[in-house]
Structures are given as C-alpha cells and as structure tokens.
Amino acid sequence: MSKSPTTVVVTGLGATTPLGGDVPSTWSALLAGESGVRNLDWEGVEELPVRFAAQLAVDPAESIPRAQLRRLDRSQAIALIAAREAWQHAGFAPPVKRAKSGKAAEAEPGDGFVVDGDRLGVVVSSGIGGLHTALNSYDVYKEKGWTRVSPFTVPMLMPNGASGHVGIEFGATAGSHALVSACASSGEAVGYAIDMIRAGRADVVICGGTESCIHPLQMASFGSMRAMSTRNDEPQRASRPYDKNRDGFVLGEGAAVMILESEEHARARGATVHAVAAGCGYSNDAYDIVLPDPSGSGQAKAMLRALDDAGLRPEDIVHVNAHATSTPAGDVAELASIRAALGPVAEKLTVTATKSMTGHLLGGAGALESVITILSLREGIVPPTANLEDMDDEVDLDIVCGEPRTIPAGPAAALNNSFGFGGHNVSVAFRRAV
Amino acid sequence: MAIATEQDILDGLAEIIDEIVGIDKSEVTPEKNFIEDLDIDSLSMVEIAVAAQDQFGVEIPDDELRNLKTVKDVINFVQNLQQQG
Numbered sequence: 001m002s003k004s005p006t007t008v009v010v011t012g013l014g015a016t017t018p019l020g021g022d023v024p025s026t027w028s029a030l031l032a033g034e035s036g037v038r039n040l041d042w043e044g045v046e047e048l049p050v051r052f053a054a055q056l057a058v059d060p061a062e063s064i065p066r067a068q069l070r071r072l073d074r075s076q077a078i079a080l081i082a083a084r085e086a087w088q089h090a091g092f093a094p095p096v097k098r099a100k101s102g103k104a105a106e107a108e109p110g111d112g113f114v115v116d117g118d119r120l121g122v123v124v125s126s127g128i129g130g131l132h133t134a135l136n137s138y139d140v141y142k143e144k145g146w147t148r149v150s151p152f153t154v155p156m157l158m159p160n161g162a163s164g165h166v167g168i169e170f171g172a173t174a175g176s177h178a179l180v181s182a183c184a185s186s187g188e189a190v191g192y193a194i195d196m197i198r199a200g201r202a203d204v205v206i207c208g209g210t211e212s213c214i215h216p217l218q219m220a221s222f223g224s225m226r227a228m229s230t231r232n233d234e235p236q237r238a239s240r241p242y243d244k245n246r247d248g249f250v251l252g253e254g255a256a257v258m259i260l261e262s263e264e265h266a267r268a269r270g271a272t273v274h275a276v277a278a279g280c281g282y283s284n285d286a287y288d289i290v291l292p293d294p295s296g297s298g299q300a301k302a303m304l305r306a307l308d309d310a311g312l313r314p315e316d317i318v319h320v321n322a323h324a325t326s327t328p329a330g331d332v333a334e335l336a337s338i339r340a341a342l343g344p345v346a347e348k349l350t351v352t353a354t355k356s357m358t359g360h361l362l363g364g365a366g367a368l369e370s371v372i373t374i375l376s377l378r379e380g381i382v383p384p385t386a387n388l389e390d391m392d393d394e395v396d397l398d399i400v401c402g403e404p405r406t407i408p409a410g411p412a413a414a415l416n417n418s419f420g421f422g423g424h425n426v427s428v429a430f431r432r433a434v
Numbered sequence: 435m436a437i438a439t440e441q442d443i444l445d446g447l448a449e450i451i452d453e454i455v456g457i458d459k460s461e462v463t464p465e466k467n468f469i470e471d472l473d474i475d476s477l478s479m480v481e482i483a484v485a486a487q488d489q490f491g492v493e494i495p496d497d498e499l500r501n502l503k504t505v506k507d508v509i510n511f512v513q514n515l516q517q518q519g
C-alpha cells in the first residue's frame with residue numbers, strides 16, 4: 001500500500017526586518033502601514049543617484065556577542081537572529097553547543113522539544129551573500145596586505161554561509177542547502193524545504209532567506225541599471241507598487257526564517273501549527289537575464305504549478321502576496337499573470353504588495369513575504385499596500401490599500417510570488433491550518 | 435621596544451583572546467591549552483597570532499604557530515624573541 005503524501009506545516013516564524021527586530025513588531029508595523037525606508041547617512045552619499053534604503057530596524061550587536069559577530073557577515077548575523085526566533089517560536093529546546101575540542105557539551109538544554117539532528121535540515125538562501133565582507137576585506141587587503149585579511153573572509157562572503165551557521169547552531173545534520181536565484185532565492189528555499197520533508201529526508205527544516213547589501217557599490221549598480229526609485233526627497237513614499245507614479249524599487253535588508261515540519265512530527269509533539277506549507281511551483285522565463293518575459297507566461301506557470309503541487313484549485317485562493325517591487329512594468333505584468341493563472345477567481349481575491357513598507361529584501365524577500373502570507377491567513381487580515389494614492393489605470397485586480405483588509409474565515413489558501421533576475425519564477429502556496 | 439614581563443604578555447594576550455573569540459580574560463591563564471581548554475579553532479588562532487604580532491612587535495611564522503599549544507608557550511616565544519631582538 002502506498003504511503004499517503006506527507007503534509008508539511010509551519011510551526012515557527014522569525015524575522016528581522018526594516019520594520020522591527022522580530023515577527024510581532026514587523027507584523028504590527030505592516031498592519032499600521034508604516035515604512036521602513038530611511039535616508040542613508042553615508043559620507044559621499046550625495047554622489048549616488050539613490051540616497052535611501054530600508055535598513056534594519058535593529059542593530060545585530062544587540063543580540064549577538066561581539067566575538068561571534070566578528071566572524072559573521074551582517075547577512076549571516078541577521079539570519080541567525082531570525083532563526084533563533086523561529087526556533088523558540090516552534091517550542092524547541094535551546095541548542096546545546098558542541099565544543100570544537102570534542103569535549104562534552106557544557107550548556108544545559110532548557111525547556112522545549114529536542115529535535116534529532118539527523119532529522120533536522122536547513123535551507124537558508126541569500127541572493128548575493130556577504131557583499132559587505134567581500135568589499136571590506138578587499139579594502140583591508142589593499143591597505144594592509146594579505147596577512148591582515150581575516151581567515152574568516154571566505155566563510156563570511158559565501159552565499160551558503162548563513163545556512164552553514166544556522167546548521168551549526170541548531171545541530172542540523174540531515175542536510176544544509178542554500179539555493180541562489182536572486183530575488184526568488186528564499187521562495188525556492190521554502191519550496192526545497194517542503195520537498196525535503198516530503199521526500200522523508202528530514203522531519204523538521206529551518207528555512208528562509210537573508211540579504212544585507214545596502215552598500216555604495218550595490219546602490220551604484222542598481223542605480224546604473226535605473227531600477228531603483230530616485231524619490232530622494234520622499235524616501236518613505238518611494239516604494240509604491242501599482243501607483244501611477246511608481247518609479248522603481250527600494251533596496252531593503254533583512255532576514256526571515258520559518259520552521260517547517262511534517263504534520264505527523266508536529267502533531268506528535270503537540271506543536272502549534274500556523275499554516276500548511278501546501279506546495280511550491282517553479283518556472284523559468286528563459287528570456288532575458290534581468291527583464292521578465294513581458295507575456296507573463298512564466299510567472300503564470302509558476303502559480304499554476306504551485307496549485308498543482310499543493311493539490312489546490314484556483315477557487316481555494318483568497319489572497320496573493322505579490323512580488324510587486326514598484327517598478328513601472330513589473331507590477332502590472334504580474335497582475336496579468338495572476339489573472340492568467342487563476343482565471344475568474346482573480347477578481348475575487350485580495351492582492352497586496354508589502355515591499356511598499358519593507359523595501360525589497362532581494363534574496364530575503366520570498367521568505368519574509370511567506371511569513372507575512374502565513375500571518376495574513378492565520379490572522380484573517382491582509383496588510384495594505386502603502387503609498388498607493390493614485391492607482392495605475394491598468395490595475396484590474398483588488399489591491400489592498402489604505403487600511404488592512406479582513407479575509408474570509410474557514411478553509412482558505414494564499415500564494416506568495418517571488419521572481420528573480422535570471423528568469424526565476426517561484427510561487428509558494430500556503431493553506432490555513434484548520 | 436622594552437621587554438614585556440610575563441604578566442604584560444599574559445594580560446595583552448588575554449585581551450586579544452577576549453576580543454577575538456569572546457573568552458573572559460580571567461579564563462586565560464598560562465597553563466591553558468588553546469584547543470583543549472579554551473576551545474579555540476585553528477582559524478581563530480591565525481587571527482590571534484596576527485593581533486599578537488602587532489601588539490608585541492614580533493613575528494610568528496606559521497610553522498612556529500603550530501608549536502604554540504598553551505598560553506605559556508606564547509609567553510615564552512614572545513619573551514625569547516624580544517630578548518634576542
């Protein structure tokens with residue numbers, strides 16, 4: 001007799017974002033329509049075409065000891081902070097430190113469920129990795145020579161470093177992965193985590209994404225591409241998906257991490273289930289390295305494949321957290337893709353674009369927006385799209401703006417879309433836990 | 435440069451170890467083995483050696499570094515070099 005397919009559930013949430021140092025503060029700021037975007041105070045910033053970004057609301061040094069922080073890129077440090085929140089939220093026991101010398105661990109495990117490391121996996125992605133480390137280390141090399149370059153430079157700049165550190169901290173020996181697909185990276189991380197559990201390679205997977213690349217080079221690169229908003233005198237109003245006057249995205253930094261678990265494992269330990277991670281769909285535009293296929297067919301395929309993978313029908317979907325970065329072409333094209341994928345159902349669902357408040361977390365976006373989608377389903381309320389004052393004439397779906405919107409009670413599902421340079425399209429389907 | 439006393443070197447080393455790996459200064463005593471007692475890994479030892487070179491004005495070649503197992507080994511090494519210099 002064949003085994004019934006494994007249901008994957010979400011039992012823990014963590015986030016460190018431009019809106020707050022954890023999930024509750026981020027969520028309340030989202031519902032209040034607050035912006036995390038601020039002016040940059042760098043020396044020489046006036047030479048850049050864009051002089052604002054959505055920087056983290058908290059300093060990682062407040063929660064990570066100085067010596068540990070020295071050997072973590074900022075993107076890795078914030079992933080660790082988000083992972084710790086998710087781990088605790090899931091009700092797991094604090095990790096026991098393994099000594100390098102091979103001596104027995106000295107830390108005492110506290111209250112909480114202890115996870116078998118061989119059944120625990122990690123998938124924490126980053127689109128770019130340790131950009132700060134790479135560039136700062138090169139400055140050290142040029143100024144002081146090779147002997148002063150930290151021996152931790154490579155592990156700090158490699159894009160799988162965050163996954164490695166999270167794996168070490170929690171003793172995850174089932175596998176550690178870091179899928180890199182630009183702004184779709186952490187959407188893919190969630191999908192891969194679902195697959196790991198379904199395939200029986202782990203009972204619990206720590207998954208998510210992180211990005212911290214608000215650096216002059218990155219601002220110059222995206223500036224050169226003319227991809228970012230240049231609303232320098234009104235930074236908090238700069239990210240405005242679906243607004244007639246949108247002029248590009250706003251760079252953000254942050255991390256979000258979820259605990260995914262087989263339903264059987266979660267129920268056996270009495271865990272609180274926040275949502276069902278129902279499935280994931282992927283597609284590739286195979287069109288251009290940065291531009292999305294204007295037909296939107298790739299994006300629609302990702303959404304249809306997510307429905308298929310999740311065993312959902314279009315009419316089950318009540319909400320879409322859109323990729324919507326606030327670029328002139330991308331946002332409206334995505335609405336057409338949603339319509340193409342979901343048909344008449346598209347008219348009835350709510351769409352929101354939370355990058356209007358968080359900025360675009362690039363490799364961290366898919367994970368943060370997954371957390372937001374899960375909270376929207378769990379709480380029955382969708383955060384608004386901020387700064388939407390003058391709706392683009394081409395917008396033909398129901399965009400939540402102004403105030404948060406309640407969504408129907410009962411069985412329901414939502415999609416979270418993430419699209420990335422390279423042609424990557426990912427859509428993750430979540431179902432309300434009942 | 436004036437020759438540092440054993441206590442000077444110990445204090446300086448304890449400060450470096452606290453800064454780089456976050457081990458409290460009081461834990462750093464001469465008989466401690468870096469790997470077995472202080473749980474310091476090889477990459478961190480490279481960082482500590484670079485900082486110690488700056489602080490004490492001596493050079494610690496890689497093949498010498500491998501032989502410095504305890505805090506006392508480093509103190510002796512630095513003192514010997516300073517006396518020669």
